[in-house]
Amino acid sequence: MNFLFDKDTWQEIYSSIRKNKTRTGITIIGVMWGIFLLVVLLGAAKGVENNFNKLFGDFATNSVFIWGQETSKPFKGFQEGKQVALKIDDIDKIKNEVKGIDLIAPRSQAGGLVVRKFQSGNFNISGDFPVLDKIQNKDLIYGRFINDNDINEKKKVCVIEEEVYKQLFEKDEYPIGELISINGINYSVVGLFKESQTIRLGDNIHIPFTTFQQVYNRGNNISWMIITGSPESSIVQIEKDAKLILKNLHKVHPEDKRALGGINLGDMFKKVTGFLTGMQFLTWFVGIATLIAGVFAIGNILLITVKERTKEIGIRRALGAKPWEVKRQIILESVFLTSIAGALGIIFGGLVLMLIDATLGKGPQAALTNPTVDIPVVLIAAVTLVFLGTLIGLIPAQTAVSIRPIEALREE
């Protein structure tokens, strides 16, 4: 392998490449295009994937929302059209009887007029337990979320969204400890959180669940509940089991499909994940197919090159070039060109990804988030390309030495 470190070998390759600029250019563009497409495709796919992940973001993806609706079937003496009202007691029963539940949170919501000094606005008021913060991580700017003490003592405290803060407070005012009036009752602000960029539950102001039940006179009724499953459990099964228990508790026909409403995030997430897997497969398929096409392009160009250089190869052989030396030069040229082209393809692909990131990847409406490609993946692709380039380079190299020198020299 000494020839690899021989300056003369590279001098030969350099002069042959330099003197055939068009050919070199076309070859490089062909291969560059292949690797460029692969990099951009993989990066864009990664960007879409990141975007979906961001969409679910801070929300526990393995979760389901359940609420009561009107029944669609008569059952045990009740007419159809009965309103199902979920109770706070349902929570404990579900928790005890359904397997695989991680967290469960009852929620109550109402609208309310919120006033502070001379500012006012209409916002959604939610009564919550501290556990909600575990299901949907609140991005707190100041203060804290509702705690057990608030629940037990039915404290008049609230955690407000940034939007509420903007409407009720002066710029740069410190909100913690300030009082705001909700439907005529004063609450002390204990926390300020950033609006969720992903799944919005329409929460503007959180107050302790127990406070809510008392103030809004809800008794044991709740608006809806969120259940999250432990990582190994099936959230679809949990939804089924929980609904069955609720139907039993509320005397609803087991086959009634309308009585309980539900959104299963886990199910949705699974569909998205399936879509992403499909997209990744497609990306790889297209990318690899493009690479192979690129490699064949090199082979083709080299084959043309060999035909074009038949005479030169004949001269070299008449002057004493051994067949292996001729082959070696063609293969090395192929490897050298593919390497350069691969590197350029990676660089241009990276630049395009940066451009995509700068134009499409910014802000809450971004189509792609952080489109990137793993360096090992790109390197493997590049090495594969060079390897295939060498293999395909063997074909023209073999052609080159199989032509008898006399025949080559006779060509005019």
Added chain:
Amino acid sequence: MIKIEKLHKSYPIGKDSLHVLKGLDLHIKEGEFVSIMGSSGSGKSTLLNIVGLLDGHDEGNYYLNGQKIENLDEKKAAILRNKFLGFVFQSFNLITYKTAVENIALPLYYQGMGRKERQKIAMQYLDKVGLKDRANHLPSELSGGEKQRVAVARALATKPKVILADEPTGALDSKTSHAVMELLKEINREGMTVFVITHEEDIAEQTDRIVRLKDGVIISDEKVNKSVNV
């Protein structure tokens, strides 16, 4: 230097085969200046290809520098070509993207010689053919005669035993033809065996010995009377 005994060669043409060389006997000694004369189709190019190890023969014996040539693979042939033979072609066959001096240095590269030494020797031979000032010119920037002189220098660079010249003046006008022949004569005077293939009578007459080929057989083999030329 070159000894040929009962050499036969035929080329397949479709199902038939064309019998080109029909039992040639030829002995060329070291330091001779020989020309092979013949019209096209006489088999002279085939003979050159076999002598030049660019093609194999079917029957008979061929000794180059005392070594019997048989069952040569391409690698061995390439080494022998590089060591013993220097080629000069009708169409010069210089590599178009290499300068004069690089062209001359190329066979030395295949000998495995270092770059600086190659360059030095190439310059010596370029000087010998009187083109030192053209060293860094590409073949396209040289005249026909200059190109052929570069080709001769390239053939000489490896210090071969025999120079094989295939119609060396075929693409040149009479004046430059004369200059190239003078160069070959000078090389011969220095002791090199020179083997020229031509169909031009006046070129053949400048050599020391003319072998006439017709239809694959030698019809005459005679020394040239030098006094005519003097």
